Amino acid sequence: MTANEKNGFLLSSGQWQNHYLNNPVSIVVVNLMPTKKITERQFLESFNQLTQDVELTFLYPATHHFKNVSFSTIAKAYVSLAEIENYSFDGLIITGAPVEQLAFQQVDYWEEFRTICDWAERHTKQSLLECWAALGGLYNDYQINKHQLSQKIFGIYQATGINKCNQLAKHFTNQQLVIPQSRHSNPSVDPENLPDDLQIVAENNEIGPLIYHSPGKHRTYITGHPEYEADTLAQEYYRDLKKRLPIQEPRNYFSNRNTGEIKYSWRKSSTQIYQNWLNTFTQQKVGTLV
Template sequence: MPIKIPNDLPAFEKLRVEGVPLIGADDALRQDIRPMQVALLNLMPDKPKTEMQLARLLGATPLQIELTLLTTSSYRPNTVPLSHLQSFYQTWQDVRERRFDGLIVTGAPVELLPFEEVKYWNELCQIFDWSRTNVHSSFHICWGAQAALYHFHGVPKHVLPVKRFGVFTHVVRERQDTRRPNLMRGLDDYFQIPVSRHTEVREADLPADAGLEVLAQSNAAGLCLLHEPRFRTVYMFNHLEYDTYTLHEEFQRDRLKSLGDVALPSNYYPDDDYEKAPRNCWRAYAHLLFGNWVNEMYQTTPYDLEMIGRERQAAAA
């Protein structure tokens, strides 16, 4: 089933060429189903690239998804043309009265700043709080996951001595009852994930009574994936959504910015030779994880969008 995005979004034609199922507004209206409403709060500097990466994964699932692109109103990034934001994005203020089946919050290039010093921090906290009542299921990525954990549970981030950068082996965390969580259905016991960050969250800092489940981790790269079943919230600290060359582009960017040596991304280039083309060994896992998230969202969300969040509001009353 296709994903519905604007026909003139730059990602549209690239995804069409790749064979990702896409649908126009007229065709979507003819299908007698309710599309899943997913909002993407895109905090990444290269917004078109992130749009394409995540739309590719959402569009490969067997459900019709309508993607709403969001940006902050308290801060306008200068890394993307204003015309792109005005044409394709809405602010949270524009949609705060709406309800969504899903919300994705991306990472952002601010991880070395204290959370409270991020220019849009207050607005982001409001969005996080709003998501508890207006969103059925949330998926936070990298810094977005760290920020949400800090806001909801006070979990700190720790600065790493060097950037954790490369493709690392992760293991699915075993559960005492031996049942594999729905989010991890179909994933191998060990799988590869791109990692690119200067900070980390540590398991020792997770509150014991918060209901947070560790789903995947790495001996070399630390925590990877957490789930908070009570609020249907996923915290992913790494980047399964990355394209084959994303780490390469980050490496080249870091080399241009740094006067000293920049470490190669680990386990990425054949023979550690950055002139050799890297190979993608995580694509299938990205499709599995996001497919599992969308399927779980579809299986549990109310058909009537207005009923989203009512159970949580009633429990809090």
């Protein structure tokens, strides 16, 4: 089906063409990635693969000091929470951000992030937090802190355990669940002593949970980036090599190291993850909607 932009840099620059939509699902995307246009495209292309039409509204944190775009430019292209706080949407997504090595309180939009999470519980049916946002959400919602890793979790990771009863895991009995990962931190979670309301949907025996779900908070936490395009991890890898940062080659990613050819192994899995997430609220019974 079709994904449109309600606002955003791709729409305003004519780099994304909107089409007629039939009863679209409305999703707010808090785009915390510095590569704003690339991230917009990744979500649009991902949601273009789903069975429902989707309309994406991009939101910026108004308390952030932007480095790669001017404040006035982003304020023109995106909405702030203040502009939409009285409206309701079907879903909310908060992207990752390259700030996972900072303490949460050192991130300049931390308090706004918390406010957005709180707002989402009253104004959306489901929210989906990815990578840093998932770490932040687990801390905000359950006081699960994060710890710094000695080596970045970087590459394509497959689930070795799946909770088949959870709707978010549907169709993954015969199909691999794989997610791109790119982070220096992990949640300090004890899978044997999870908070009552928190479930693990999928995990990897080496790096831990890949997807958590909170039925009470209507929230899903994905520790990676299903939206990443084929070359995104390669771009991050070459970027960090150029900056002489300690970085190892992404795992399970290149099909040919010498030529840099990439094995785009997670595409089908990503589509299924987003479809399953959408189905959790587009198939909700009347009377259970927020």
